[in-house]
Amino acid sequence: xxxxxxxxxxxxxxxxxxxxxxxxxxxxxxxxxxxxxxxxxxxxxxxxxxxxxxxxxxxxxxxxxxxxxxxxxxxxxxxxxxxxxxxxxxxxxxxxxxxxxxxxxxxxxxxxxxxxxxxxxxxxxxxxxxxxxxxxxxxxxxxxxxxxxxxxxxxxxxxxxxxxxxxxxxxxxxxxxxxxxxxxxxxxxxxxxxxxxxxxxxxxxxxxxxxxxxxxxxxxxxxxxxxxxxxxxxxxxxxxxxxxxxxxxxxxxxxxxxxxxxxxxxxxxxxxxxxxxxxxxxx
Amino acid sequence: xxxxxxxxxxxxxxxxxxxxxxxxxxxxxxxxxxxxxxxxxxxxxxxxxxxxxxxxxxxxxxxxxxxxxxxxxxxxxxxxxxxxxxxxxxxxxxxxxxxxxxxxxxxxxxxxxxxxxxxxxxxxxxxxxxxxxxxxxxxxxxxxxxxxxxxxxxxxxxxxxxxxxxxxxxxxxxxxxxxxxxxxxxxxxxxxxxxxxxxxxxxxxxxxxxxxxxxxxxxxxxxxxxxxxxxxxxxxxxxxxxxxxxxxxxxxxxxxxxxxxxxxxxxxxxxxxxxxxx
Numbered sequence: 001x002x003x004x005x006x007x008x009x010x011x012x013x014x015x016x017x018x019x020x021x022x023x024x025x026x027x028x029x030x031x032x033x034x035x036x037x038x039x040x041x042x043x044x045x046x047x048x049x050x051x052x053x054x055x056x057x058x059x060x061x062x063x064x065x066x067x068x069x070x071x072x073x074x075x076x077x078x079x080x081x082x083x084x085x086x087x088x089x090x091x092x093x094x095x096x097x098x099x100x101x102x103x104x105x106x107x108x109x110x111x112x113x114x115x116x117x118x119x120x121x122x123x124x125x126x127x128x129x130x131x132x133x134x135x136x137x138x139x140x141x142x143x144x145x146x147x148x149x150x151x152x153x154x155x156x157x158x159x160x161x162x163x164x165x166x167x168x169x170x171x172x173x174x175x176x177x178x179x180x181x182x183x184x185x186x187x188x189x190x191x192x193x194x195x196x197x198x199x200x201x202x203x204x205x206x207x208x209x210x211x212x213x214x215x216x217x218x219x220x221x222x223x224x225x226x227x228x229x230x231x232x233x234x235x236x237x238x239x240x241x242x243x244x245x246x247x248x249x250x251x252x253x254x255x256x257x258x259x260x261x262x263x264x265x266x267x268x269x270x271x272x273x274x275x276x277x278x279x280x281x282x283x
Numbered sequence: 284x285x286x287x288x289x290x291x292x293x294x295x296x297x298x299x300x301x302x303x304x305x306x307x308x309x310x311x312x313x314x315x316x317x318x319x320x321x322x323x324x325x326x327x328x329x330x331x332x333x334x335x336x337x338x339x340x341x342x343x344x345x346x347x348x349x350x351x352x353x354x355x356x357x358x359x360x361x362x363x364x365x366x367x368x369x370x371x372x373x374x375x376x377x378x379x380x381x382x383x384x385x386x387x388x389x390x391x392x393x394x395x396x397x398x399x400x401x402x403x404x405x406x407x408x409x410x411x412x413x414x415x416x417x418x419x420x421x422x423x424x425x426x427x428x429x430x431x432x433x434x435x436x437x438x439x440x441x442x443x444x445x446x447x448x449x450x451x452x453x454x455x456x457x458x459x460x461x462x463x464x465x466x467x468x469x470x471x472x473x474x475x476x477x478x479x480x481x482x483x484x485x486x487x488x489x490x491x492x493x494x495x496x497x498x499x500x501x502x503x504x505x506x507x508x509x510x511x512x513x514x515x516x517x518x519x520x521x522x523x524x525x526x527x528x529x530x531x532x533x534x535x536x537x538x539x540x541x542x543x544x545x546x547x548x549x550x551x552x553x554x555x556x557x558x559x560x561x
Contacts (some may be wrong), residue, residue, distance in 0.1 A: 050429075050430060050557060051426060051429045053557045069556065070555060072556065072557065081427065083427060084428075086424070086427060088424065089423060101424075103365060103433070104427070104428055104431035104432070105434050110361075
């Protein structure tokens with residue numbers, strides 16, 4: 001079953017081509033969009049979240065065409081969206097923030113709405129701080145509040161744009177627990193530039209770069225692409241496209257290994273770096 | 284614990300049949316006496332209702348003065364909340380608006396040109412308010428708002444109505460000292476309405492803030508060019524009565540603009556629901 005379908009999607013902002021003929025299918029489970037900053041991930045997610053209209057191509061979300069007013073409304077009623085840089089009104093508490101979005105989500109009955117707000121905040125483990133002002137919460141807590149609003153109404157599709165950015169390891173772990181629990185029942189489309197998120201969470205991964213999808217497949221297959229092309233040595237190596245010093249003092253290389261090289265087990269990060277190459281360094 | 288609540292009294296307490304003084308005494312005792320608490324049988328449905336009531340009071344969202352006022356006026360809680368989140372209805376904006384209006388009224392009482400200044404400034408205030416009511420640059424929750432099922436058109440209309448009403452009331456009350464000028468003291472109303480509707484109409488092709496800035500600048504420039512060639516009069520209002528915008532023909536023009544603007548907004552409301560650019 002396909003939840004989101006993009007075929008030949010194009011989007012430009014002025015002279016900048018943000019998406020250049022993107023083809024992608026997203027199914028239930030967690031799909032990660034991996035790419036550097038400016039690769040086109042956010043534009044792609046905003047199209048799926050029905051915030052932006054594509055310039056060309058075919059887009060279907062939850063079986064509907066977001067270009068059609070009725071289809072768009074049907075999508076929005078079953079969508080949870082976590083934007084990249086979500087703002088909030090300064091005087092809002094965590095409860096106020098989620099309650100405000102619940103109103104926008106057409107939850108008209110006050111008691112039902114408040115029950116749903118409490119449920120969403122409980123899901124992200126913020127019941128104890130729900131009456132604190134948003135501005136007084138830590139960055140990690142604020143991101144969990146923003147996740148809570150995305151969970152309102154038990155959406156069939158969750159679109160999360162860099163939800164783990166700026167979180168410490170403990171908060172990131174908590175976030176992964178929540179998202180993976182949700183993905184057991186729903187479709188999650190997650191943008192990140194952190195390969196650890198993909199390795200920890202995603203069933204599938206799509207690598208986006210320069211507005212195009214360079215890879216689309218199971219997460220282990222991305223690592224597999226680097227099989228036989230990652231090696232370790234005691235110093236620099238001319239055959240390497242990318243190299244860096246590891247914690248044990250050795251150099252890890254990606255590229256064309258010399259004969260007799262000490263090959264290493266490839267990771268998703270190796271596969272990603274091999275695909276994106278030097279451009280990963282400027283992201 | 285040396286004493287326990289009499290079983291018959293406990294029964295009556297559970298049925299809410301004891302007086303307030305006895306109830307308070309029993310409750311004080313129940314806090315410390317586990318044995319009596321164990322004997323207390325309360326209808327679970329009633330307990331759920333009580334807890335829901337407590338949770339509702341505790342979770343009552345904080346209200347800013349605008350939201351509290353709207354609730355007092357009988358506005359539904361969700362509508363009051365959406366309107367109160369309007370950036371142009373936050374306290375710093377309202378205070379700035381009130382100070383501006385007060386200064387304009389002081390200028391208006393000082394003479395002919397001051398009165399004209401008031402009439403030219405007054406329509407700019409609702410334009411500024413509407414421009415700052417909704418949009419990507421002014422509403423921190425805009426991105427979430429666009430992705431939600433509630434129509435953006437409905438929210439824009441709700442907030443614009445609130446801003447227009449509050450600004451007109453503010454300027455209207457502040458202008459009471461100018462009542463001696465007759466109908467001319469209200470000559471800013473139709474330009475305000477026409478320019479506000481034009482701002483909303485232009486918001487379907489550009490951001491509200493750009494639309495507002497463009498229209499306010501145009502209005503001020505046209506008024507300046509019109510006044511430049513006119514000599515001041517002896518009495519307050521002489522100059523204003525000769526400015527095209529405040530003449531009967533000008534008033535009719537702004538009424539027409541308001542009607543056309545309303546038509547355009549309704550026709551093009553779909554463009555507010557999804558963005559074609561950043």
